[in-house]
Amino acid sequence: MAKVAFLGLGVMGYPMAGHLKKKGGHDVTVFNRTAAKAEQWAKEYGGKHVATPREAARDCDFVLMCVGNDDDVRSVVYGDNGALAGMKKGVILVDHTTASAVLAKELFEKTKERGIGFIDAPVSGGQAGAVNGQLGIMCGGEQATFDKVKPIIDVYAKLAALIGGPGAGQLTKMVNQICIAGLVQGLAEGLAFAKRSNLDVEKVVGVISKGAAQSWQMENRWKQMNEVKFDGFGFAVDWMRKDLGICMEEAKKNGARLPVSALVDQFYAHIQARGGRRWDTSSLMHLLMKD
Secondary structure, three states: OOEEEEEOOOOOHHHHHHHHHHOOOOEEEEEOOOHHHHHHHHHHHOOEEOOOHHHHHOOOOEEEEOOOOHHHHHHHHOOOOOHHHHOOOOOEEEEOOOOOHHHHHHHHHHHHHOOOEEEEOOEEOHHHHHHHOOEEEEEEOOHHHHHHHHHHHOOOEEEEEEEEOOOHHHHHHHHHHHHHHHHHHHHHHHHHHHHHOOOOHHHHHHHHOOOOOOOHHHHHHHHHHHHOOOOOOOOEHHHHHHHHHHHHHHHHHHOOOOHHHHHHHHHHHHHHHOOOOOOEHHHHHHHHHOO
16 A cells, blocks of 8 residues: 555546545545545545645655646646645656646656656546546656556556656657547548438448447447537547647647648637537537538
């Protein structure tokens, strides 16, 4: 059993921290900016909740976080009440936030100065993956640090792999989001074409999902796309736009061209304008069927 702090109890962090306590049997202390959420978590899982990241990190062996963006990460890590202020030498900090590679490298350097290990470890699998403990986790950092923290991460991971040095996890998550963006747009166009051709979409998917067109998105989202219903589940459009923004900012630095991602990002902006900020990313179908 390890002493673990978890910072950030959103739709991903809440069940991830729960697995550490219930499945992993670890001594877990949580922090959340909305204190009521932390209190709710503690009542549900029996762990402890505290008022600041510093208190959560005090005397812990591992500190994990999953918050919103770069600014959120800095707000819980730095400062007098930040996690670093409460961490002792030899502790490992893991960031599950989807953030920039620049921030990951910054955190690696800042923690190394203090004798603290750091792994950038964004996740894939959505809310369902977090709830079921079946996340794919792509990591960046040093091998020895990764080896120490992997048993902790494995509690809620289907697969956790070290891709490379600091920032490699975040860069891999960018690859993931770039691939998804184009795939979902293609799926939306195909299903919209089928519907406008008066085909039985279930039969169409039953056939093409057994061939080269098959994908996780097709298997898990075709029904909702066929019904043109996207509210109350999945990966929110707001989050995808945040992630695509990170991808395109990085592309400016490394010279990559992302024409399809940039176009799909514009489509998601139209979804937001229609009130779909919290709709699932498969809502690209809305633009094709509700015009």
